[in-house]
Amino acid sequence: MKPKIFIDGEHGTTGLQIRTRLAGRDDLEVLSIPEAERRNKDMRADFLKETDVAILCLPDDASKEAVSILEGHNSTKIIDTSTAHRVHPDWAYGFAELDRDQRQKIADARLVANPGCYPTGAISLVRPLRDAGILPGDYPVTVNAVSGYTGGGKQMIAQMENPDAPDHIAANHFLYAMPLKHKHVPELQVHGHLDRKPIFSPSVGRFAQGMIVQVPLFTDDLNGNASMADIHAALTAHYEGQNIVQVVPLAESVMLPRLDPEELRDTDIMKLYVFGTEGSGQVNLVALLDNLGKGASGAAVQNLDLMLGNA
Numbered sequence: 107m108k109p110k111i112f113i114d115g116e117h118g119t120t121g122l123q124i125r126t127r128l129a130g131r132d133d134l135e136v137l138s139i140p141e142a143e144r145r146n147k148d149m150r151a152d153f154l155k156e157t158d159v160a161i162l163c164l165p166d167d168a169s170k171e172a173v174s175i176l177e178g179h180n181s182t183k184i185i186d187t188s189t190a191h192r193v194h195p196d197w198a199y200g201f202a203e204l205d206r207d208q209r210q211k212i213a214d215a216r217l218v219a220n221p222g223c224y225p226t227g228a229i230s231l232v233r234p235l236r237d238a239g240i241l242p243g244d245y246p247v248t249v250n251a252v253s254g255y256t257g258g259g260k261q262m263i264a265q266m267e268n269p270d271a272p273d274h275i276a277a278n279h280f281l282y283a284m285p286l287k288h289k290h291v292p293e294l295q296v297h298g299h300l301d302r303k304p305i306f307s308p309s310v311g312r313f314a315q316g317m318i319v320q321v322p323l324f325t326d327d328l329n330g331n332a333s334m335a336d337i338h339a340a341l342t343a344h345y346e347g348q349n350i351v352q353v354v355p356l357a358e359s360v361m362l363p364r365l366d367p368e369e370l371r372d373t374d375i376m377k378l379y380v381f382g383t384e385g386s387g388q389v390n391l392v393a394l395l396d397n398l399g400k401g402a403s404g405a406a407v408q409n410l411d412l413m414l415g416n417a
């Protein structure tokens with residue numbers, strides 16, 4: 107029998123993209139709730155209990171509600187794309203490339219928390235350097251980022267695209283989360299293995315999908331005064347043997363006049379760059395991804411395949 111998949115929130119931004127990715131799959135049976143019934147709790151409960159894997163593409167509160175509906179119903183595995191369970195000890199963190207063991211942890215888990223889009227980029231840069239002993243635990247990490255506006259879901263898409271919306275946003279690029287209390291900070295700190303709370307400053311640009319996440323570092327403050335080449339080598343070693351996270355060769359990144367956040371639009375890969383000038387004492391680590399690809403829906407499908415034993 108084919109495993110049954112139910113995407114709770116399938117008519118939203120992340121859910122739709124997961125549905126598209128699963129559309130051509132004949133090894134799965136995708137259960138679908140009519141759009142008009144998407145908030146019908148009884149109908150959702152029936153689907154949630156009937157399915158083998160539920161992928162929650164809902165706001166945090168609705169995700170928690172779905173999890174409570176499934177309490178004691180252990181035959182349904184859950185992938186939650188919301189922020190609700192990303193630092194919860196009972197949930198496996200759904201970033202398969204986090205370390206050597208994470209892929210297996212996801213494969214064995216019933217409860218998997220899909221990472222946030224920004225943390226996917228930032229953690230992919232800092233965690234290998236923590237594990238390699240290059241980045242001290244108490245380093246004051248800062249993360250600066252720009253996202254495509256689909257990152258804000260249906261509401262932000264309407265604000266950016268519809269000039270008649272009462273809360274229309276006319277800006278081409280804007281900063282937000284200025285109080286430095288963004289919901290991704292705990293996840294960044296816990297899974298980045300950082301002793302200090304990182305400073306996280308996100309922004310949004312007038313493009314639908316794509317993301318640049320930057321982590322600048324002073325190399326004099328790293329263990330052993332690690333060079334650009336050392337940092338690049340540590341990242342390359344960490345991501346060896348898989349093809350979703352790609353570390354761009356130094357010789358290639360040094361030639362780039364600019365970086366386009368939309369470059370990986372509609373793909374599920376992520377590219378990592380080490381920018382700077384060897385010997386200058388500074389590097390800028392950069393992750394490039396599609397916020398809806400490796401940043402959300404692509405990662406959810408990757409986790410689904412691991413949980414079904416397909417990968």
Ligand SMILES: NC(=O)C1=CN([C@@H]2O[C@H](COP(=O)(O)OP(=O)(O)OC[C@H]3O[C@@H](n4cnc5c(N)ncnc54)[C@H](OP(=O)(O)O)[C@@H]3O)[C@@H](O)[C@H]2O)C=CC1
Pocket residue numbers: 114115116117118119120121144145146162163164165166168187188189221222223256257258259260261397398401402
């Ligand atoms: N967009 C992105 O790039 C990323 C999103 N995520 C996470 O994914 C989750 C979904 O986000 P996104 O797809 O962007 O959001 P959207 O607002 O685009 O979609 C959310 C969907 O959930 C539905 N919904 C809301 N409340 C309920 C409820 N109580 N019961 C049932 N359905 C409900 C909405 O219905 P309605 O149309 O009626 O509002 C909508 O269809 C969020 O937790 C977000 O943080 C994670 C990484 C990246």
Ligand SMILES: CC(=O)N[C@@H](CCC(=O)OP(=O)(O)O)C(=O)O
Pocket residue numbers: 187188189221222223224253254255256257258259262289290308309310
């Ligand atoms: C542009 C934008 O608004 N981005 C969202 C983050 C993306 C998202 O909602 O997802 P997760 O928290 O589940 O990763 C935000 O900053 O809240």
